[in-house]
Amino acid sequence: MRATGAILVVDDDPAICVVVGEALRRQGHKVKTAASIRERSALIDSFTPDVLITDVMLPDGDGLDGVADILDRNPDLNVIILSAQNTLNTAIRATEKGAFEYLPKPFDLNELTRAVSDALGTRAPADGAEEGHGGLPHDGLPLVGRSPAMQEVYRTIARVLSNDLSILVLGESGTGKELVAEAIHSLGQRRTKPFIAINMAAIPRELIEAELFGYEKGAFTGAQVRTAGKFEQAQGGTLFLDEIGDMPMEAQTRLLRVLQSGEVTTVGGSKPVRVNVRIIAATNKHLPQLIEEGRFRQDLYYRLNVVPIALPPLRERREDVILLARHFLERAAQDGLPRKALAEDAAQLLMAWHWPGNVRELQNMMQRLSVLSRENVITAEMLRHMLPIEHVPADHAAPADHLIHAVRDWAKRQLGIGISQPQRALHDDLLAVIEPVLLEEVLSSVDGNQIRAAGLLGINRNTLRKKLTDYGLDPLQLRLGD
Numbered sequence: 001m002r003a004t005g006a007i008l009v010v011d012d013d014p015a016i017c018v019v020v021g022e023a024l025r026r027q028g029h030k031v032k033t034a035a036s037i038r039e040r041s042a043l044i045d046s047f048t049p050d051v052l053i054t055d056v057m058l059p060d061g062d063g064l065d066g067v068a069d070i071l072d073r074n075p076d077l078n079v080i081i082l083s084a085q086n087t088l089n090t091a092i093r094a095t096e097k098g099a100f101e102y103l104p105k106p107f108d109l110n111e112l113t114r115a116v117s118d119a120l121g122t123r124a125p126a127d128g129a130e131e132g133h134g135g136l137p138h139d140g141l142p143l144v145g146r147s148p149a150m151q152e153v154y155r156t157i158a159r160v161l162s163n164d165l166s167i168l169v170l171g172e173s174g175t176g177k178e179l180v181a182e183a184i185h186s187l188g189q190r191r192t193k194p195f196i197a198i199n200m201a202a203i204p205r206e207l208i209e210a211e212l213f214g215y216e217k218g219a220f221t222g223a224q225v226r227t228a229g230k231f232e233q234a235q236g237g238t239l240f241l242d243e244i245g246d247m248p249m250e251a252q253t254r255l256l257r258v259l260q261s262g263e264v265t266t267v268g269g270s271k272p273v274r275v276n277v278r279i280i281a282a283t284n285k286h287l288p289q290l291i292e293e294g295r296f297r298q299d300l301y302y303r304l305n306v307v308p309i310a311l312p313p314l315r316e317r318r319e320d321v322i323l324l325a326r327h328f329l330e331r332a333a334q335d336g337l338p339r340k341a342l343a344e345d346a347a348q349l350l351m352a353w354h355w356p357g358n359v360r361e362l363q364n365m366m367q368r369l370s371v372l373s374r375e376n377v378i379t380a381e382m383l384r385h386m387l388p389i390e391h392v393p394a395d396h397a398a399p400a401d402h403l404i405h406a407v408r409d410w411a412k413r414q415l416g417i418g419i420s421q422p423q424r425a426l427h428d429d430l431l432a433v434i435e436p437v438l439l440e441e442v443l444s445s446v447d448g449n450q451i452r453a454a455g456l457l458g459i460n461r462n463t464l465r466k467k468l469t470d471y472g473l474d475p476l477q478l479r480l481g482d
């Protein structure tokens with residue numbers, strides 16, 4: 001493994017070039033920076049980097065365009081994509097172009113330097129751009145959300161599209177497990193073949209094997225004709241085994257045998273049929289616990305859990321709530337329901353709710369509001385009638401309200417003290433009270449990482465640095481655990 005190399009950093013934000021450049025130079029790499037696609041092309045030829053780190057939104061075009069060509073011409077180059085357009089679409093495009101790594105902005109500097117070390121240690125797989133992947137219908141992708149947790153999900157999805165590895169989707173009810181399975185199928189290489197779903201919890205236990213593997217005429221009372229099971233129906237495509245934790249042990253044994261042999265024998269039959277299906281399983285149960293209790297086969301667990309995808313509950317990605325709420329209101333409008341907007345106080349209330357039913361609960365609520373509310377704008381007042389308000393922590397009911405009251409109080413008091421003084425600077429005085437608090441909170445939440453803090457604050461990193469100096473805040477002290 002090579003410890004150091006030549007790195008080209010392409011970003012039109014000079015602050016990112018400086019910070020990333022400095023960090024990489026400190027590790028002994030040779031670094032050059034570029035601010036556009038034009039400069040990038042020139043430097044790739046003259047500087048011949050080992051690793052290219054490139055932004056997507058560049059002043060003269062889309063930074064992903066041309067990456068596949070660059071890799072064709074420089075097969076030993078590793079490409080790391082940075083992007084603020086944190087959608088599943090970008091993650092998939094980056095993987096398809098043959099990028100070694102995709103890092104959504106704001107990214108963690110340590111993660112980037114680690115990705116560079118990894119890139120120098122291994123050759124990029126560069127197989128994402130293979131045939132069969134061109135022209136995927138990426139638009140209108142079903143998954144909404146830009147939280148770091150969803151970014152991780154998108155990156156994993158992008159990586160499993162060009163292979164047939166078994167996937168285990170984990171998450172509470174309503175977090176989008178089935179949607180993830182559908183996305184993997186409809187964007188992957190099996191998309192022209194069937195997607196068949198079966199929910200273990202929804203079928204009587206004694207019928208599960210017949211449903212999955214099919215049955216012969218006369219195999220049991222009521223079996224009047226030979227019937228293909230879900231495995232055969234999914235031939236060439238994807239079989240989604242939902243609520244796999246509810247599968248009876250005997251059926252688990254049979255399933256394991258099918259997965260090992262690639263052959264299915266119907267209930268009451270003797271002639272095995274070869275099947276070629278991708279397996280995506282999902283559960284809201286803790287399977288290791290079920291294994292300990294003797295209710296789930298460990299060997300089956302290993303077989304299914306080749307690539308785990310964990311969907312966090314919505315309350316752990318509250319930054320996605322408003323995006324999702326607006327998405328569902330828009331979808332309702334497209335379905336012909338009256339178009340509704342979301343007032344700021346309503347948005348705050350939605351963010352404060354803990355969503356025990358996760359995305360499904362939010363979706364149902366938005367649909368209900370689209371139908372029932374007579375106003376065009378949904379307000380907190382209307383939501384309070386729908387949410388079981390006693391469960392909303394009072395402090396969270398409308399955080400902005402508290403702030404508004406506090407500012408009003410503060411302003412009144414200041415005006416009361418010095419109304420006759422002509423030389424006041426109330427605006428600056430107020431900022432000096434609230435701004436350091438905001439900076440401290442945000443920096444602590446990202447472990448002192450200034451790039452991520454600047455991203456969350458929506459300000460340039462240099463501006464953040466200047467403010468920290470002005471307020472005498474030491475970012476090192478703001479790191480959690482330091």
Ligand SMILES: Nc1ncnc2c1ncn2[C@@H]1O[C@H](COP(=O)(O)OP(=O)(O)OP(=O)(O)O)[C@@H](O)[C@H]1O
Pocket residue numbers: 142143144145171172173174175176177178179180242284324359360363
């Ligand atoms: N990230 C998302 N973006 C848009 N819609 C979503 C998202 N996640 C979930 N949904 C929607 O929420 C509803 C519930 O999702 P889904 O059925 O995939 O959840 P699940 O985890 O499989 O639930 P269960 O365990 O109860 O079967 C669906 O209508 C789905 O379209």
